[in-house]
Amino acid sequence: MISIETRxxxxxLLNEYALTxxxxxxxxxxxxxxxxxxxxxxxxxxxxxxxxxxxxxxxxSNMMRDRIKVLREANxxxxxFDRHILGMPKLEPLGGNLLRVTSCYSLxxxxxxxxxxxxxxGQYEDIVDVGGPRPLFKERVVVVDTCAVPNxxxxxx
Amino acid sequence: MxxxxxxxxxxxxxxxxxxxxxxxxYEEEQQRIFRGPVWSFLGLEAEVPExxxxxxxxxxxxxxxxxxxxxxxxxxxxxxxxxxxxIVRREAHGNAQNHTCIYxxxxxxxDGKLLGIPFQRGVMGQGGMSADFKRECHGLEKLRxxxxxxxxxxxxxxxxxxxxxxxxxxxxxxxxxxxxKKVKVLGYQRQRIHGNWKLYCENLRxxxxxxxxxxxxxxxxxxxxxxxxGAALDPRHRHNISYTREGTDSTDAALQAYREQGVAESExxxxxxxxxxxxxxxxxxxxxxxxxxFPNACFQQIRNSLAARQVRPRGVDDFELYWTIFGYEDDxxxxxxxxxxxxxxxxxxxxxxxxxxEAVEIAHRATLADPTAFAVIEMGGGGSIPDEVTFKASDIPxxxxxxxxxxxxxxxxxxxxx
Numbered sequence: 001m002i003s004i005e006t007r008x009x010x011x012x013l014l015n016e017y018a019l020t021x022x023x024x025x026x027x028x029x030x031x032x033x034x035x036x037x038x039x040x041x042x043x044x045x046x047x048x049x050x051x052x053x054x055x056x057x058x059x060x061s062n063m064m065r066d067r068i069k070v071l072r073e074a075n076x077x078x079x080x081f082d083r084h085i086l087g088m089p090k091l092e093p094l095g096g097n098l099l100r101v102t103s104c105y106s107l108x109x110x111x112x113x114x115x116x117x118x119x120x121x122g123q124y125e126d127i128v129d130v131g132g133p134r135p136l137f138k139e140r141v142v143v144v145d146t147c148a149v150p151n152x153x154x155x156x157x
Numbered sequence: 158m159x160x161x162x163x164x165x166x167x168x169x170x171x172x173x174x175x176x177x178x179x180x181x182x183y184e185e186e187q188q189r190i191f192r193g194p195v196w197s198f199l200g201l202e203a204e205v206p207e208x209x210x211x212x213x214x215x216x217x218x219x220x221x222x223x224x225x226x227x228x229x230x231x232x233x234x235x236x237x238x239x240x241x242x243x244i245v246r247r248e249a250h251g252n253a254q255n256h257t258c259i260y261x262x263x264x265x266x267x268d269g270k271l272l273g274i275p276f277q278r279g280v281m282g283q284g285g286m287s288a289d290f291k292r293e294c295h296g297l298e299k300l301r302x303x304x305x306x307x308x309x310x311x312x313x314x315x316x317x318x319x320x321x322x323x324x325x326x327x328x329x330x331x332x333x334x335x336x337x338k339k340v341k342v343l344g345y346q347r348q349r350i351h352g353n354w355k356l357y358c359e360n361l362r363x364x365x366x367x368x369x370x371x372x373x374x375x376x377x378x379x380x381x382x383x384x385x386x387g388a389a390l391d392p393r394h395r396h397n398i399s400y401t402r403e404g405t406d407s408t409d410a411a412l413q414a415y416r417e418q419g420v421a422e423s424e425x426x427x428x429x430x431x432x433x434x435x436x437x438x439x440x441x442x443x444x445x446x447x448x449x450x451f452p453n454a455c456f457q458q459i460r461n462s463l464a465a466r467q468v469r470p471r472g473v474d475d476f477e478l479y480w481t482i483f484g485y486e487d488d489x490x491x492x493x494x495x496x497x498x499x500x501x502x503x504x505x506x507x508x509x510x511x512x513x514x515e516a517v518e519i520a521h522r523a524t525l526a527d528p529t530a531f532a533v534i535e536m537g538g539g540g541s542i543p544d545e546v547t548f549k550a551s552d553i554p555x556x557x558x559x560x561x562x563x564x565x566x567x568x569x570x571x572x573x574x575x
Contacts, residue, residue, distance in 0.1 A: 041506065043344070043345065043346065043347070045249070045345060046344040046345060049250070049344075051342065051343060051344040051345070052343055052344060052493070052497060053343045053344010053345060053346065053482045053497075053500065054344070054497060054500055055346060055500075055504060055505065055506045056501060056506045057497055057498060057500065057501055058501075059429075059431075059498070060429060062428035062429040063428075063429045063431075063432070065428055066427045066428050066429055066432075067501075067508075069425065069427075070373055070425070070508050073372075073376070073425055074372040074373040074376050074425065074508070075372070075373065075508065075511060075512065076370065076372075076512045076515060077511055077512065077515055078514075078515050078518070147345075147346075147347050148347040148348070148349045148477060149346075149347065149348050149349065149505035149506070150349050150351075151348070151349070151350060151351065151505075151514045151515065151518055152348065152505050152506065152511040152512075152514040152515060153505050153506035153511065154506070154511055
């Protein structure tokens with residue numbers, strides 16, 4: 001039985017994660033993960049074929065901090081503003097302090113001319129640790145339905 | 158129909174912008190290039206190991222199916238029903254003993270032969286196809302396939318030169334090197350770039366941009382202009398291999414070279430350096446090799462990240478870049494894990510490749526307005542094209558691409574170099 005309070009805390013985690021990216025506070029993005037947390041963006045077509053190929057893989061929050069640093073200081077990418085629209089999550093107990101949380105998202109990107117386009121749609125497959133002062137992602141696998149990435153994928157989903 | 162006078166210079170150091178935007182040029186390219194006397198990259202043998210394994214793809218904008226037939230060989234056919242022109246095999250991949258068009262259930266073998274059509278002799282004595290209808294004349298259009306050490310190439314042409322001659326000695330050597338062991342496919346990546354496909358072919362042959370656009374290279378010392386490297390071309394200069402040798406420069410030399418050019422440096426350090434863990438797996442010191450084969454392919458070794466890239470044009474201002482990531486069957490689990498980590502560097506989200514999508518799109522957008530203006534391709538000098546370029550600040554192989562392009566399109570410049 002997952003308490004209403006835990007459900008709300010997980011819901012807050014999902015919401016704040018998305019708003020943090022949408023507000024371009026990318027430096028705070030790794031703070032949503034445990035230190036050994038894993039972040040992976042994976043094309044759904046690879047998943048369906050049982051292939052491990054990824055688009056992005058960060059093992060540990062240090063690697064996530066590195067990715068943001070590289071984005072800020074080295075990468076050149078399309079100038080855009082992100083907007084995540086989240087679906088309601090499904091929560092399942094995994095034993096201990098861990099929950100499996102599954103939810104869907106749509107990610108729109110808006111350019112400087114104010115034109116918005118659907119950039120990516122897919123599903124978050126999370127393992128959330130609710131044992132600490134606030135829930136954190138132990139694993140967040142982003143399975144992208146939109147395998148055909150328009151232009152490029154720079155900012156996290 | 159393009160004419161020789163479209164080229165301001167006979168060394169192809171000027172490229173008129175309309176070539177990226179004119180739809181009639183695009184249509185002619187489909188005919189003269191993709192369906193012309195070239196070998197295009199189709200896929201890997203490792204993708205269709207068993208009899209009946211099939212994958213669907215595009216050569217130029219023609220839908221193509223390839224599969225392994227009962228004779229053990231890979232066959233490729235145009236994926237278009239001989240009846241009414243519908244796509245026959247709609248799935249991206251699978252295993253089947255034959256292919257049936259859903260429209261009227263015309264059925265084809267793995268070799269493309271038409272096996273059966275419903276109601277060929279009519280129903281209860283009525284209808285049916287004409288008495289002189291010959292099934293053997295209505296198979297799927299067959300293409301010629303050849304495997305080069307596990308890389309499948311395909312051609313629509315009867316007159317194209319033999320594959321190994323087409324590739325030339327340098328490319329043959331590099332592809333053999335990359336395919337020296339049995340390959341294991343690890344996954345796919347797709348990138349949709351809103352620009353003309355040739356802008357990407359140029360990008361592949363332009364080593365000049367490498368450490369300038371992709372700053373991750375330089376800031377972390379993976380590939381710098383001061384490292385030993387360069388380009389190797391085929392005798393006709395249509396293909397190109399850009400390579401870098403590991404451990405051939407010093408950080409001081411690199412910093413000085415960039416500082417002299419006023420290019421900013423930074424004290425960027427990664428918190429986690431496992432991304433840079435590198436296992437030397439070839440019997441040479443080449444750590445980066447980008448092997449671009451005219452017209453639609455690139456085979457890459459970027460440290461331990463191995464991939465094939467296929468360019469699939471989707472109209473004059475759109476193409477898909479289709480990446481097949483692979484390792485080898487005898488890889489240890491650690492090496493496979495490292496290949497996955499290094500995948501962070503390549504593909505649409507790659508730390509050293511994401512910029513290419515943006516570069517193509519901004520070039521495509523701004524060249525639309527002025528069709529007779531032209532791009533300048535002169536880094537490394539103009540004039541003749543050498544088979545080897547031993548320095549990295551060069552875009553000479555881009556001129557090689559255009560020289561061969563002009564030949565196929567029937568518009569070689571007056572006295573054009575080759």
